[in-house]
Amino acid sequence: MVSATLLDGKTQLQRLDERSRTILRRIVESYLATGEPVGSRNLSRALPMALSPASIRNVMSDLEQLGLIISPHTSAGRLPTQLGLRLFVDGLLEVGDVSMEERRQIEAQIAYRRDKSVDQLLSEAGELISGLSHCAGVVLAEKQVARLRHIEFVPLEPRRGLVILVDEDQNVENRIINLPEGLPPSALQEASNYLNTHLRGMTLAEAKTEIEKSLNAAKAELDQLTQKVIKAGLAEWSGVSDDRKSLIVRGQSNLLKDVTAAEDLDRIRQLFDAFESKQDIVELLGASETAEGVRIFIGSENKLFSLSGSSLIVAPFRDQTRHVVGVLGVIGPTRLNYARIIPMVDYTAKLVSRLIG
Template sequence: MTFEPRASQSLVELDERSREIFRRIVETYLDTGDPIGSRNISRVLPMPLSPASVRNVMADLETLGLIYSPHTSAGRLPTERGLRFFVDAMLEIGDLSRGDRERIEKQVRAAGEVRTYEGVLNEASQLLSGLSGGAGVVITNKADLRLKHIEFVRLEPMRALAVLVGSDGSVENRIVSLPPGLPSSALIEAGNYLNAHIRDRTLSEAQEELERVSAANQAELDELTRRVVEEGLAVWSGASAERPGQLIVHGRANLLEDLKAIEDLERIRLLFDDLERKRDLIQLLGLADSGEGVRIFIGSENKLFSLSGSSVVVSPYRDHDNRIVGVLGVIGPTRLNYARIVPVVDYTARLVTRMTG
């Protein structure tokens, strides 16, 4: 499992006492969402330290920007910078239990046996939600979908249905305009022509191939049939540009549990608004492109969810050519159980890659 630490050197050099106090503050926050005070920390430290000494260390941690006080005379909570430091320098990430591995593999493989590629991704999203307590998210890059088959079905004299089948078994339909006077035989010819050149290519690759072939043999199609071919590709390419991917989200209700304050409710409302803007979420594909393994984005580090202050744990999955074709992961509050979620996301991404690659 690959993970990318990014903690700054000055923070890593905290002494043992400071690190242990900081750890207690963060772990309390991740467990309960509540601040913890100096007296309670002094009781659980492995070394003898008075509440006054703990307060002095907490003041230093606050100066470093690692913790803050939500209210006067309250305990301390970690800042986003503090959570990033904890994740990069102190988080102990174990491996999945055998039971978790078997559960993930059983459910995802069962979906693959009885359903389509999209069924596998849907099951992966549900699993991530169930195992993390957050929202499971999967995003597919439809723009890179490899094509298997296309055909045209006439609906009206000047309208037809273009049916495209992807190599993953997915099927999508588009309405295309037909030139006046087009015989039914031209629709069959256009479909045959496309199928001879598009199989196992993406839309952009198919367009490049058809341009090359057309330039080499202008007489291969008559004018009306050529217009059907061009119209069909134009419709699919336009749809791809407008909707470059598909979003699958499960577990929104999990995010409503254990709310601590009105501020939390507002944060979740903002997150739900983000989740409804599906086109924006396709940018999550780009979040994983620059790294090989699991990546964690905490609060404002992730521009997509900066207003809601949510965290995202994502990993890419790949096709048989080792190209990134999608991203899966977990969205939730900043107090996600990162130690558990990171290996869950990593293992699920690897399994989906094996099954769909």
């Protein structure tokens, strides 16, 4: 499990002395830059401390026993393992900031205009972050509904009803809900009247927040069964099932760059299949919505990437009520430029929050 891996990794990082940490950092940095194993002789030239190749080999042997690096061939070169890469990202990585040039580029490309829908804005954000990172850009968001114009509850069966929602752009959508037992026919009309009186002109997120605050005060106005209908209707509309999520993927072709081996190509195709089926990636991105900031998934820490050998860097964005309405980020090889991409994802998510807030 990821949590166990992270716990073991943090414990091991605390046990490493400064020399071991420095050598591990250099091995990972070399891997991220070249993708090739690095040997003790090359490390001795790059380290800030004076160490002989023999001393470095001793440290590398210790790191290998801890499962942090591995020798892919019989040569003396070493590569980081997934655990070693996780330790680097969590404790040794020096994350910079987004450059002024990149900020200007991000803000210019996804600037808000009155004639631009939220869906267009999110699509541009995915395209932008794909281009800047040279990875696949992904955005998962709640399907956008304009401000409410009319809500109506219609009985279908004794225990089933239909919620009809009309927004200010004249779009109409329906949802089936379960009705409480013993509900009189008048309760559905009463629920419709109450919502249309109190929630007209609000977004769904605003409506849900308002209802949660006001239903207790409305006890004298509404009976308990009618309150249950109202809660069921808004809960169904603001739920988190896959059909209420919009998945945007941009720049998938970037994942094919530098892929030469047939087995590597096959792994990337499996990831493309996951994009098409949507379910696994929606589940993964949806789990990231609870994070306060950037989350990073590396390789087999998640079943989606266990075969493709990919990494995901993702951050949530929010609406004006501070409600998380989606996440955006990048998917790429584990050999990502984490120091550059992490702040880029974070900055773009915060910018999107400002623009849709």
